Amino acid sequence: xxxxxxxxxxxxxxxxxxxxxxxxxxxxxxxxxxxxxxxxxxxxxxxxxxxxxxxxxxxxxxxxxxxxxxxxxxxxxxxxxxxxxxxxxxxxxxxxxxxxxxxxxxxxxxxxxxxxxxxxxxxxxxxxxxxxxxxxxxxxxxxxxxxxxxxxxxxxxxxxxxxxxxxxxxxxxxxxxxxxxxxxxxxxxxxxxxxxxxxxxxxxxxxxxxxxxxxxxxxxxxxxxxxxxxxxxxxxxxxxxxxxxxxxxxxxxxxxxxxxxxxxxxxxxxxxxxxxxxxxxxxxxxxxxxxxxxxxxxxxxxxxxxxxxxxxxxxx
Amino acid sequence: xxxxxxxxxxxxxxxxxxxxxxxxxxxxxxxxxxxxxxxxxxxxxxxxxxxxxxxxxxxxxxxxxxxxxxxxxxxxxxxxxxxxxxxxxxxxxxxxxxxxxxxxxxxxxxxxxxxxxxxxxxxxxxxxxxxxxxxxxxxxxxxxxxxxxxxxxxxxxxxxxxxxxxxxxxxxxxxxxxxxxxxxxxxxxxxxxxxxxxxxxxxxxxxxxxxxxxxxxxxxxxxxxxxxxxxxxxxxxxxxxx
Amino acid sequence: xxxxxxxxxxxxxxxxxxxxxxxxxxxxxxxxxxxxxxxxxxxxxxxxxxxxxxxxxxxxxxxxxxxxxxxxxxxxxxxxxxxxxxxxxxxxxxxxxxxxxxxxxxxxxxxxxxxxxxxxxxxxxxxxxxxxxxxxxxxxxxxxxxxxxxxxxxxxxxxxxxxxxxxxxxxxxxxxxxxxxxxxxxxxxxxxxxxxxxxxxxxxxxxxxxxxxxxxxxxxxxxxxxxxxxxxxxxxxxxxxxxxxxxxxxxxxxxxxxxxxxxxxxxxxxxxxxxxxxxxxxxxxxxxx
Numbered sequence: 001x002x003x004x005x006x007x008x009x010x011x012x013x014x015x016x017x018x019x020x021x022x023x024x025x026x027x028x029x030x031x032x033x034x035x036x037x038x039x040x041x042x043x044x045x046x047x048x049x050x051x052x053x054x055x056x057x058x059x060x061x062x063x064x065x066x067x068x069x070x071x072x073x074x075x076x077x078x079x080x081x082x083x084x085x086x087x088x089x090x091x092x093x094x095x096x097x098x099x100x101x102x103x104x105x106x107x108x109x110x111x112x113x114x115x116x117x118x119x120x121x122x123x124x125x126x127x128x129x130x131x132x133x134x135x136x137x138x139x140x141x142x143x144x145x146x147x148x149x150x151x152x153x154x155x156x157x158x159x160x161x162x163x164x165x166x167x168x169x170x171x172x173x174x175x176x177x178x179x180x181x182x183x184x185x186x187x188x189x190x191x192x193x194x195x196x197x198x199x200x201x202x203x204x205x206x207x208x209x210x211x212x213x214x215x216x217x218x219x220x221x222x223x224x225x226x227x228x229x230x231x232x233x234x235x236x237x238x239x240x241x242x243x244x245x246x247x248x249x250x251x252x253x254x255x256x257x258x259x260x261x262x263x264x265x266x267x268x269x270x271x272x273x274x275x276x277x278x279x280x281x282x283x284x285x286x287x288x289x290x291x292x293x294x295x296x297x298x299x300x301x302x303x304x305x306x307x308x309x310x311x312x313x314x315x316x
Numbered sequence: 317x318x319x320x321x322x323x324x325x326x327x328x329x330x331x332x333x334x335x336x337x338x339x340x341x342x343x344x345x346x347x348x349x350x351x352x353x354x355x356x357x358x359x360x361x362x363x364x365x366x367x368x369x370x371x372x373x374x375x376x377x378x379x380x381x382x383x384x385x386x387x388x389x390x391x392x393x394x395x396x397x398x399x400x401x402x403x404x405x406x407x408x409x410x411x412x413x414x415x416x417x418x419x420x421x422x423x424x425x426x427x428x429x430x431x432x433x434x435x436x437x438x439x440x441x442x443x444x445x446x447x448x449x450x451x452x453x454x455x456x457x458x459x460x461x462x463x464x465x466x467x468x469x470x471x472x473x474x475x476x477x478x479x480x481x482x483x484x485x486x487x488x489x490x491x492x493x494x495x496x497x498x499x500x501x502x503x504x505x506x507x508x509x510x511x512x513x514x515x516x517x518x519x520x521x522x523x524x525x526x527x528x529x530x531x532x533x534x535x536x537x538x539x540x541x542x543x544x545x546x547x548x549x550x551x552x553x554x555x556x557x558x
Numbered sequence: 559x560x561x562x563x564x565x566x567x568x569x570x571x572x573x574x575x576x577x578x579x580x581x582x583x584x585x586x587x588x589x590x591x592x593x594x595x596x597x598x599x600x601x602x603x604x605x606x607x608x609x610x611x612x613x614x615x616x617x618x619x620x621x622x623x624x625x626x627x628x629x630x631x632x633x634x635x636x637x638x639x640x641x642x643x644x645x646x647x648x649x650x651x652x653x654x655x656x657x658x659x660x661x662x663x664x665x666x667x668x669x670x671x672x673x674x675x676x677x678x679x680x681x682x683x684x685x686x687x688x689x690x691x692x693x694x695x696x697x698x699x700x701x702x703x704x705x706x707x708x709x710x711x712x713x714x715x716x717x718x719x720x721x722x723x724x725x726x727x728x729x730x731x732x733x734x735x736x737x738x739x740x741x742x743x744x745x746x747x748x749x750x751x752x753x754x755x756x757x758x759x760x761x762x763x764x765x766x767x768x769x770x771x772x773x774x775x776x777x778x779x780x781x782x783x784x785x786x787x788x789x790x791x792x793x794x795x796x797x798x799x800x801x802x803x804x805x806x807x808x809x810x811x812x813x814x815x816x817x818x819x820x821x822x823x824x825x826x827x828x829x830x831x832x833x834x835x836x837x838x839x840x841x842x843x844x845x846x847x
Contacts, residue, residue, distance in 0.1 A: 055655055057662070100832055107591060107654050108835055111790065114593065115783040119828050126821035170421045170428055173410075177418045180407040187367055189393035189422035189472060229779070233666065240659070245409075273670030280663030281639065284656060 014157055021146045029145040033217065035258045036152040040210050041231070042238040042250035043159045047166065048203035050244035051175035052196055054106050058097070058113035059235045061120050062090050062204045064227040066211025068124060071137040071221040079141065083212050090208025093120075094201040102196045121227035128223070136222035143216045151213045156251075159206055163247055166199075175199060230276075234261065237280050243290020253290065320345040320507050321366070321476050326375035326385075328361050335361045337531045339375070343476065348498070348508040350522035350539065354552055358531040359511045360402060363478050366509070367399045368392040379476060396424055396475030400482045404461045406453040412464050413449030416440060416471045423472025439467040443497060459490045466497065477501070477508045483517050495520050515543065527551070561695045563816045564809070569701045571808020572708030573767055577781055578788035578800040579712060580759030586732045586795020587752035589650060590640055590657040594664035595760055596781030601668055602628060602764020603773045604676055610683045617685055617769045624761045632757020636750045639664070644749065665778065672775035682772035700770040707766050711759070712801045719797060728752055732795045787831045 069086040177185040242253025321343040328336040364370040368389035377385040416436040420427040443463040527535040529551040606620040647653035686700040719725035731748040792799020814826040
């Protein structure tokens with residue numbers, strides 16, 4: 001019953017968001033595009049990193065793969081096929097990275113993803129300079145901001161729906177168990193590596209799609225633009241601010257932070273990086289579980305604790 | 317014909333240290349066997365090899381004729397081996413019922429949906445946690461966490477249950493509850509390998525015992541005989557007492 | 559050509575070794591994975607640039623100022639930022655994640671300050687840029703000095719940590735943090751000392767780097783990445799591993815650049831990294847776990 005109401009509300013909100021750009025100017029639509037893009041990025045990031053607690057710093061690697069694939073293929077293939085190709089490439093890279101790093105302790109995964117974007121950027125640059133002889137490409141696709149926005153909005157809805165479904169599925173339970181204690185999870189019968197790999201690949205594919213869909217906004221694309229590490233950083237902050245283990249957490253973190261960063265970069269372009277860093281440190285310090293958990297934590301003491309003798313619960 | 321659980325010439329080496337040397341024993345269907353020995357004698361290492369947490373250096377482990385040594389822990393779990401841990405390991409971000417659901421969903425029979433919820437409640441009721449599935453595991457007392465861990469192990473409907481000092485750290489009254497629980501499992505026909513230090517519990521539950529010291533089996537047979545064995549007494553109390 | 563490449567590789571490798579030693583001390587003993595390590599190095603580069611071009615101070619003398627300052631600042635960073643995280647972390651894994659996140663933020667702060675102060679252009683200064691003939695190859699004297707300094711600092715540090723009581727205390731914390739208090743070691747102080755020492759090494763590396771190469775406010779990340787690879791290569795917490803791993807990385811990079819393609823150096827590094835992760839995740843000199 002509750003679920004039905006929630007779905008009706010979500011559908012109404014989606015419809016409202018879909019017609020919103022009809023009443024906005026180009027700047028407003030631009031904001032909506034950026035905001036929706038980050039809602040998807042943060043939600044997709046949290047889909048994997050939230051339950052498993054593997055911090056991925058590779059967001060922009062996949063985002064860039066998506067954008068660059070569109071730049072390379074948009075002239076030769078029909079648009080849906082281009083998106084499909086982008087997905088396939090993102091998925092392949094995710095599987096290679098995941099297979100080689102997810103078996104190991106989380107720290108190796110973080111370190112590897114930290115440099116992945118730089119590695120792919122250098123490889124693409126090397127390929128362009130040595131094989132195709134060009135660096136930088138133009139994208140001529142007949143899309144306006146509103147078309148990109150609608151695609152992103154659909155992707156956002158699909159991503160949230162998918163997250164919701166995974167949360168309720170066996171896979172979701174498996175991931176939360178893995179995030180808590182891999183040894184216990186494995187001894188309960190969970191194929192730990194496969195569960196992590198599946199989610200990492202899924203999350204990476206969605207991130208690739210965001211890059212692919214947003215690419216036409218740039219018109220001119222080169223590796224340094226689409227592999228900008230700030231994108232990984234922003235995605236991470238947004239998901240953490242909202243709370244990476246909640247369905248709506250990343251989206252709720254993404255919207256205010258995106259607007260804040262837009263305002264900051266317009267008004268304090270020189271100090272942007274410093275403010276960003278300080279902000280980020282603050283979030284790790286004061287909201288380690290995200291805003292949603294903080295709000296719940298503030299509410300919880302009001303509820304009565306179970307009337308059990310608790311004197312030994314500290315023993316575990 | 318091979319037994320229910322058959323361990324043959326099992327060996328484990330960590331670098332230069334041989335933790336388990338040539339260990340062989342078996343557990344029959346429906347039998348509760350005690351695995352004893354002083355700290356560091358290699359009991360938990362044996363348990364870890366059965367459950368797949370460690371790979372044996374040599375030797376074989378079969379369950380109902382199927383070789384399970386060298387499989388991944390999740391495969392072994394799905395073959396029907398369930399275990400508890402020396403220090404309780406609840407999954408803290410899951411509720412009590414969800415902890416049990418994990419084993420139901422990924423154990424031998426892969427239950428999911430409303431019937432899995434019912435089964436989880438059933439397992440929790442069996443260990444004495446009926447109606448408390450919605451609670452946060454962090455709020456459980458120590459014995460209740462141990463109960464929950466047992467329920468989680470039982471939820472995979474194992475063919476063999478490994479209890480690693482499951483009764484350790486309980487008060488005398490809790491201990492009696494714990495022994496009764498294992499005894500109920502025993503009468504339900506569960507095969508159990510019990511690593512335990514509490515001799516009263518071993519006497520109450522196991523007809524047969526295996527005693528290890530320094531990685532080797534030093535005694536093996538009916539519990540009362542084994543516990544009187546001078547070698548076993550010496551291993552536990554030091555040679556001066558033998 | 560071969561000797562030339564070898565020397566260039568050793569110079570780069572010496573720097574990487576120095577950079578990685580700082581990181582491996584911080585990671586091995588303080589349990590802090592410091593993603594802002596490279597940016598600390600770049601900050602030191604700029605500091606010695608200012609000392610050289612404004613005050614006319616030679617980088618050798620600059621070391622005497624920049625290195626202690628690096629120590630004190632890192633000590634302060636540990637007290638203010640890291641200590642609360644260490645105190646609240648329920649286990650080593652949680653601290654690793656928190657430290658990664660918080661130093662990721664620190665990276666942007668340091669980079670932002672450098673950008674505001676110095677802009678985004680390549681900076682550098684000419685110091686000892688005199689050619690020296692070595693085995694028939696012409697090498698700039700500043701490069702040789704950089705290699706020499708890296709080796710002297712590296713070997714001294716290894717010696718100090720392996721032979722002195724103070725070094726033994728730090729190593730004890732690295733190997734068995736849970737047992738160290740039993741023998742009267744103050745873990746908190748050891749962790750802070752190690753973190754500050756790592757900062758001092760980063761400062762040293764920064765001064766050394768600035769002597770022979772140009773730098774920008776944004777290339778710190780590259781140093782961090784290479785240092786991370788060397789740390790994994792050498793094994794967490796192993797100084798000897800970092801020294802050998804650093805030299806090895808420098809050689810591999812330079813040889814790939816010289817004989818295959820300069821655009822593929824990072825790819826080559828990563829290939830090594832991946833292979834190593836798969837074959838020997840504890841590194842060449844690390845202990846398991």
